[in-house]
Amino acid sequence: YSTKSMRNEGGFEIIKKAIEKLGLRHKEHIAAYGEGNERRLTGRHETADINTFLWGVANRGASIRVGRDTEKEGKGYFEDRRPASNMDPYVVTAMIAETTLLWKP
Numbered sequence: 001y002s003t004k005s006m007r008n009e010g011g012f013e014i015i016k017k018a019i020e021k022l023g024l025r026h027k028e029h030i031a032a033y034g035e036g037n038e039r040r041l042t043g044r045h046e047t048a049d050i051n052t053f054l055w056g057v058a059n060r061g062a063s064i065r066v067g068r069d070t071e072k073e074g075k076g077y078f079e080d081r082r083p084a085s086n087m088d089p090y091v092v093t094a095m096i097a098e099t100t101l102l103w104k105p
Contacts, residue, residue: 001096002077011075018100019055019064019078025099026053026063032091034084041082048081 006014022029030037030050043049046060055064055078057071063082070076083092 001080001100003101006077007075009075012070015066015070015076015078019066021099021103021105022064022080022096023053023055024105025103029080029092029095029099030082032087032095033082034087036086037082037084040084 002011003014005011006018030041038050041047041050043052043061048054048061048063052063054062055066056062057066058068059065060081063080065079065081067076067079070078080092080096
């Protein structure tokens with residue numbers, strides 16, 4: 001996921017702020033990210049535990065993964081690894097956009 005400002009110079013700081021907001025609303029997002037996620041997000045097999053919000057660079061075991069190139073270049077995108085394959089993409093996309101762009105904690 002990225003916005004234009006995340007892909008521009010200084011975008012890594014904007015990415016970190018967006019990830020911080022996602023962490024504050026972790027439980028709300030998990031509730032909408034697909035049925036059965038508790039069986040997938042166990043903390044084993046390259047996932048974070050469903051009750052734990054983690055992010056990291058090149059960390060496939062985190063809730064949110066930032067690529068090495070994004071960190072190196074100081075701009076780019078991040079991956080939300082929490083949605084299940086049975087999620088509603090419109091619901092998830094709306095939640096991510098609303099949380100990262102519009103929500104004021």
